[in-house]
Amino acid sequence: MNTFDRSEDPPVTIEVIQQVKPDREAEFELVLHDLLTAAQSFEGHLGVNVFHPDDRAHPEYRIVFKFDRLSNLQSWENSPLRRRLLERTHSLTIGAGKYQRLTGLETWFTLPSGGAIVPPPRYKMVIITWLVIFPLINIIPPFLNNLLAPLPVLLRSAIGAILMVSLMTYIVMPRMTKLFAKWLYPKSL
Structure with missing residues (x-):
């Protein structure tokens, strides 16, 4: 591989x-x-x-x-x-x-x-982004804090931010956009 x-x-x-x-x-x-x-x-x-x-x-x-x-x-x-x-x-x-x-x-x-x-209307982008961010900020930081406890708080935050932005960009938002496409773009096929 x-x-x-x-x-x-x-x-x-x-x-x-x-x-x-x-x-x-x-x-x-x-x-x-x-x-x-x-x-x-x-x-x-x-x-x-x-x-x-x-x-x-x-x-x-x-x-x-x-x-x-x-x-x-x-x-x-x-x-x-x-x-x-x-x-x-x-x-x-x-x-x-x-x-x-x-x-x-x-x-x-x-x-x-x-x-x-x-782009779709801003309120729709806010709702979809919130649907993704809310669970991520409640799952990733506590998990990383336990996993990376020996590291300084600022470094843990930096790692958490990079992980969340990467997940949002490469995995979660493309799938959420596809899942909610008819609602985000109602004039589309």
Whole structure:
């Protein structure tokens, strides 16, 4: 088994913005369905959200994929299956589209701006974060205090903070986002 620094293979969020030719949305949605179904079969896929166009004259789709590791995303991106499915979209779309990749903590704090991922309402982010932080701060510090009793209090706190941030970034928040996706992003698929 290979050991590696997890920071070199972080969780990743991908946003694709693609404009669809007018009156080709139904065909695009069929191919998109196949694309999303195929992505779900790949290791590390944590979920996808699709934001449908508001402007019928310039239909623009925003598709947000989440993977548990960059290496798993790269397996999906480099797959012949994905390439074949993307080829089916070429006659239905305008241009190459826009692509944005976010990793680590930046996926927690993405600000809404032109082309950026639109986060859910703040109150929803607060509720989900609280659902995760509350148990962590009641389990990890007491456990670490007993385990690391010989160390100075400040060092124990630093270790606890690193452990909680790592758990939040790499394990817990990606799964909570997937679990609560329909509530966080009610306009998505």
